[in-house]
Amino acid sequence: MVLDRAFIGRGFSYLTFITYWSLAFYFSVSAWHTFTHAFNLRRGRTESISHLHDPFPRSLQLAHAVWHTTITNLPFLITLVFWSTIFFAIGEIVFSATKPPPFFSHLLIVKIILALYLGLAYVTRFTQGFYPYPWMITLFGWQGIVAHVLAYGGGMTVIYALVWGAKWLRERIVAGGPARREANAQNWQMEGGKTMIGLEVSSADSSKTASLSDKSPQVEVSTV
Numbered sequence: 511m512v513l514d515r516a517f518i519g520r521g522f523s524y525l526t527f528i529t530y531w532s533l534a535f536y537f538s539v540s541a542w543h544t545f546t547h548a549f550n551l552r553r554g555r556t557e558s559i560s561h562l563h564d565p566f567p568r569s570l571q572l573a574h575a576v577w578h579t580t581i582t583n584l585p586f587l588i589t590l591v592f593w594s595t596i597f598f599a600i601g602e603i604v605f606s607a608t609k610p611p612p613f614f615s616h617l618l619i620v621k622i623i624l625a626l627y628l629g630l631a632y633v634t635r636f637t638q639g640f641y642p643y644p645w646m647i648t649l650f651g652w653q654g655i656v657a658h659v660l661a662y663g664g665g666m667t668v669i670y671a672l673v674w675g676a677k678w679l680r681e682r683i684v685a686g687g688p689a690r691r692e693a694n695a696q697n698w699q700m701e702g703g704k705t706m707i708g709l710e711v712s713s714a715d716s717s718k719t720a721s722l723s724d725k726s727p728q729v730e731v732s733t734v
Contacts, residue, residue: 523634523642525627526588529581533598536581578608579616580623582677586669587624587662603676610677617670624666628659 521527566574585599602608631642641647645658 520634520638520640523631523638525584525642528627529584529588532577533581533585536577537598575611576616576619578602578606579611580620582673583620583666583670584623586673587666599673603673604680608677609681610674613674617667620666620670621663624662 582599582602585596631646635641635646645654648655
Protein backbone atom coordinates (compact mmCIF):
# COMPACT_ATOMS: atom_id res chain seq x y z
CA MET A 511 0.00 0.00 0.00
CA VAL A 512 1.38 3.37 -1.04
CA LEU A 513 0.68 6.20 1.38
CA ASP A 514 0.42 9.71 0.03
CA ARG A 515 1.87 12.77 1.74
CA ALA A 516 -1.50 13.86 3.09
CA PHE A 517 -2.08 10.53 4.84
CA ILE A 518 1.43 10.54 6.32
CA GLY A 519 0.84 14.05 7.62
CA ARG A 520 -2.35 12.93 9.31
CA GLY A 521 -0.76 9.79 10.73
CA PHE A 522 0.69 11.53 13.80
CA SER A 523 -2.80 12.72 14.72
CA TYR A 524 -3.75 9.15 15.66
CA LEU A 525 -2.66 7.57 18.92
CA THR A 526 -2.39 4.24 17.11
CA PHE A 527 0.34 5.50 14.77
CA ILE A 528 2.17 7.26 17.61
CA THR A 529 2.18 3.98 19.53
CA TYR A 530 3.46 2.12 16.48
CA TRP A 531 6.38 4.53 16.16
CA SER A 532 7.11 4.21 19.87
CA LEU A 533 7.10 0.40 19.66
CA ALA A 534 9.40 0.47 16.63
CA PHE A 535 11.97 2.72 18.29
CA TYR A 536 11.76 0.77 21.55
CA PHE A 537 12.37 -2.48 19.67
CA SER A 538 15.44 -0.95 18.01
CA VAL A 539 16.88 0.24 21.32
CA SER A 540 16.13 -3.12 22.95
CA ALA A 541 17.91 -4.93 20.10
CA TRP A 542 21.00 -2.78 20.61
CA HIS A 543 20.89 -3.36 24.36
CA THR A 544 20.63 -7.13 23.86
CA PHE A 545 23.50 -7.15 21.36
CA THR A 546 25.87 -5.18 23.59
CA HIS A 547 24.97 -7.30 26.63
CA ALA A 548 25.65 -10.54 24.72
CA PHE A 549 28.90 -9.08 23.37
CA ASN A 550 30.11 -8.31 26.89
CA LEU A 551 29.19 -11.81 28.05
CA ARG A 552 31.30 -13.31 25.25
CA ARG A 553 34.22 -11.19 26.43
CA GLY A 554 33.89 -12.70 29.90
CA ARG A 555 32.36 -9.68 31.62
CA THR A 556 29.73 -11.36 33.81
CA GLU A 557 28.92 -8.42 36.03
CA SER A 558 25.64 -6.56 35.64
CA ILE A 559 26.09 -4.16 32.71
CA SER A 560 23.43 -1.93 31.20
CA HIS A 561 24.47 0.45 28.46
CA LEU A 562 21.06 2.10 28.71
CA HIS A 563 21.32 2.92 32.40
CA ASP A 564 24.82 2.81 33.86
CA PRO A 565 26.53 5.56 31.78
CA PHE A 566 23.43 7.77 31.45
CA PRO A 567 22.31 10.51 33.84
CA ARG A 568 19.32 9.83 36.07
CA SER A 569 17.05 11.94 33.87
CA LEU A 570 17.60 9.63 30.88
CA GLN A 571 17.26 6.57 33.10
CA LEU A 572 13.89 7.89 34.25
CA ALA A 573 12.88 8.63 30.65
CA HIS A 574 13.69 5.06 29.60
CA ALA A 575 11.74 3.64 32.55
CA VAL A 576 8.72 5.78 31.67
CA TRP A 577 9.09 4.77 28.02
CA HIS A 578 8.92 1.10 28.99
CA THR A 579 5.81 1.83 31.05
CA THR A 580 4.07 3.46 28.08
CA ILE A 581 4.84 0.67 25.59
CA THR A 582 3.45 -1.93 28.00
CA ASN A 583 0.24 0.01 28.70
CA LEU A 584 -0.82 2.14 25.73
CA PRO A 585 -0.97 -0.77 23.23
CA PHE A 586 -3.80 -2.27 25.27
CA LEU A 587 -5.77 0.96 24.90
CA ILE A 588 -5.42 1.19 21.14
CA THR A 589 -6.39 -2.48 20.93
CA LEU A 590 -9.92 -1.13 20.50
CA VAL A 591 -8.88 -0.31 16.92
CA PHE A 592 -5.86 -2.51 16.16
CA TRP A 593 -5.83 -5.48 18.54
CA SER A 594 -2.65 -7.08 17.22
CA THR A 595 -0.35 -4.62 19.00
CA ILE A 596 -1.02 -6.29 22.35
CA PHE A 597 1.34 -9.14 21.44
CA PHE A 598 4.38 -6.88 21.74
CA ALA A 599 3.18 -5.55 25.09
CA ILE A 600 2.45 -9.06 26.37
CA GLY A 601 5.94 -10.17 25.33
CA GLU A 602 7.51 -7.32 27.28
CA ILE A 603 5.39 -8.10 30.33
CA VAL A 604 6.03 -11.86 30.36
CA PHE A 605 9.60 -12.21 29.07
CA SER A 606 11.34 -8.99 30.10
CA ALA A 607 13.34 -8.67 33.32
CA THR A 608 12.07 -5.24 34.37
CA LYS A 609 10.57 -4.69 37.78
CA PRO A 610 7.07 -3.21 38.21
CA PRO A 611 7.28 0.59 37.94
CA PRO A 612 6.29 2.95 40.75
CA PHE A 613 2.52 2.60 40.72
CA PHE A 614 1.09 6.09 41.20
CA SER A 615 3.83 8.23 39.64
CA HIS A 616 3.96 6.28 36.36
CA LEU A 617 0.17 6.01 36.24
CA LEU A 618 0.01 9.80 36.53
CA ILE A 619 2.50 10.14 33.67
CA VAL A 620 0.44 7.83 31.45
CA LYS A 621 -2.68 9.89 32.22
CA ILE A 622 -0.81 13.10 31.36
CA ILE A 623 0.24 11.58 28.02
CA LEU A 624 -3.40 10.77 27.24
CA ALA A 625 -4.44 14.29 28.20
CA LEU A 626 -1.76 15.77 25.94
CA TYR A 627 -2.96 13.56 23.11
CA LEU A 628 -6.50 14.83 23.61
CA GLY A 629 -5.18 18.35 23.17
CA LEU A 630 -3.27 17.26 20.06
CA ALA A 631 -6.46 15.84 18.58
CA TYR A 632 -8.17 19.23 18.80
CA VAL A 633 -5.08 20.98 17.45
CA THR A 634 -5.42 18.67 14.46
CA ARG A 635 -9.03 19.79 14.05
CA PHE A 636 -8.05 23.45 13.88
CA THR A 637 -4.94 22.97 11.72
CA GLN A 638 -6.06 20.25 9.30
CA GLY A 639 -9.83 20.42 9.55
CA PHE A 640 -10.74 16.94 10.78
CA TYR A 641 -11.25 15.02 14.02
CA PRO A 642 -9.15 11.86 14.47
CA TYR A 643 -12.13 10.12 16.12
CA PRO A 644 -15.86 10.75 15.58
CA TRP A 645 -16.69 11.03 19.29
CA MET A 646 -14.60 14.22 19.44
CA ILE A 647 -17.03 16.12 17.24
CA THR A 648 -18.64 18.80 19.36
CA LEU A 649 -21.83 18.74 17.28
CA PHE A 650 -22.86 15.60 19.16
CA GLY A 651 -22.70 17.42 22.49
CA TRP A 652 -20.10 17.80 25.22
CA GLN A 653 -21.74 15.11 27.34
CA GLY A 654 -20.58 12.40 24.96
CA ILE A 655 -17.04 13.82 24.88
CA VAL A 656 -16.82 13.92 28.68
CA ALA A 657 -18.19 10.38 28.90
CA HIS A 658 -15.58 9.12 26.43
CA VAL A 659 -12.75 10.90 28.27
CA LEU A 660 -13.82 9.44 31.61
CA ALA A 661 -14.25 5.99 30.06
CA TYR A 662 -10.79 6.05 28.49
CA GLY A 663 -9.26 7.37 31.71
CA GLY A 664 -10.93 4.67 33.78
CA GLY A 665 -10.05 1.98 31.28
CA MET A 666 -6.42 3.11 31.29
CA THR A 667 -6.35 2.87 35.09
CA VAL A 668 -7.68 -0.69 34.99
CA ILE A 669 -5.22 -1.67 32.25
CA TYR A 670 -2.31 -0.13 34.15
CA ALA A 671 -3.27 -1.96 37.34
CA LEU A 672 -3.50 -5.29 35.48
CA VAL A 673 -0.15 -4.76 33.77
CA TRP A 674 1.49 -3.75 37.04
CA GLY A 675 0.01 -6.80 38.76
CA ALA A 676 1.24 -9.09 35.96
CA LYS A 677 4.77 -7.74 36.30
CA TRP A 678 4.64 -8.12 40.08
CA LEU A 679 3.40 -11.71 39.71
CA ARG A 680 6.16 -12.50 37.22
CA GLU A 681 8.77 -11.21 39.68
CA ARG A 682 7.28 -13.38 42.40
CA ILE A 683 7.33 -16.45 40.16
CA VAL A 684 10.96 -16.02 39.15
CA ALA A 685 11.87 -15.29 42.80
CA GLY A 686 13.40 -11.88 42.51
CA GLY A 687 14.22 -11.48 38.83
CA PRO A 688 17.09 -8.99 38.26
CA ALA A 689 17.76 -8.64 41.97
CA ARG A 690 18.33 -12.38 42.28
CA ARG A 691 20.63 -12.46 39.26
CA GLU A 692 22.66 -9.60 40.68
CA ALA A 693 22.87 -11.37 44.04
CA ASN A 694 23.97 -14.57 42.29
CA ALA A 695 26.67 -12.64 40.45
CA GLN A 696 27.90 -11.16 43.71
CA ASN A 697 27.86 -14.59 45.35
CA TRP A 698 29.81 -16.00 42.42
CA GLN A 699 32.44 -13.31 42.82
CA MET A 700 32.59 -13.92 46.57
CA GLU A 701 32.93 -17.67 46.07
CA GLY A 702 35.73 -17.05 43.59
CA GLY A 703 37.46 -14.82 46.12
CA LYS A 704 37.13 -17.47 48.81
CA THR A 705 38.68 -20.02 46.48
CA MET A 706 41.60 -17.73 45.74
CA ILE A 707 42.05 -17.00 49.44
CA GLY A 708 41.95 -20.72 50.18
CA LEU A 709 44.66 -21.36 47.61
CA GLU A 710 46.80 -18.60 49.04
CA VAL A 711 46.34 -19.91 52.57
CA SER A 712 47.10 -23.47 51.57
CA SER A 713 50.22 -22.41 49.72
CA ALA A 714 51.27 -20.28 52.66
CA ASP A 715 50.71 -23.19 55.03
CA SER A 716 52.74 -25.50 52.84
CA SER A 717 55.62 -23.03 52.64
CA LYS A 718 55.43 -22.50 56.40
CA THR A 719 55.51 -26.25 56.98
CA ALA A 720 58.48 -26.55 54.68
CA SER A 721 60.32 -23.79 56.51
CA LEU A 722 59.61 -25.43 59.86
CA SER A 723 60.90 -28.76 58.60
CA ASP A 724 64.06 -27.05 57.45
CA LYS A 725 64.55 -25.47 60.88
CA SER A 726 63.82 -28.69 62.83
CA PRO A 727 66.89 -30.11 64.61
CA GLN A 728 68.49 -33.04 62.90
CA VAL A 729 69.72 -36.00 64.97
CA GLU A 730 72.84 -37.68 63.73
CA VAL A 731 73.07 -41.42 64.31
CA SER A 732 76.57 -42.77 64.58
CA THR A 733 77.30 -46.36 63.94
CA VAL A 734 80.07 -48.20 65.68
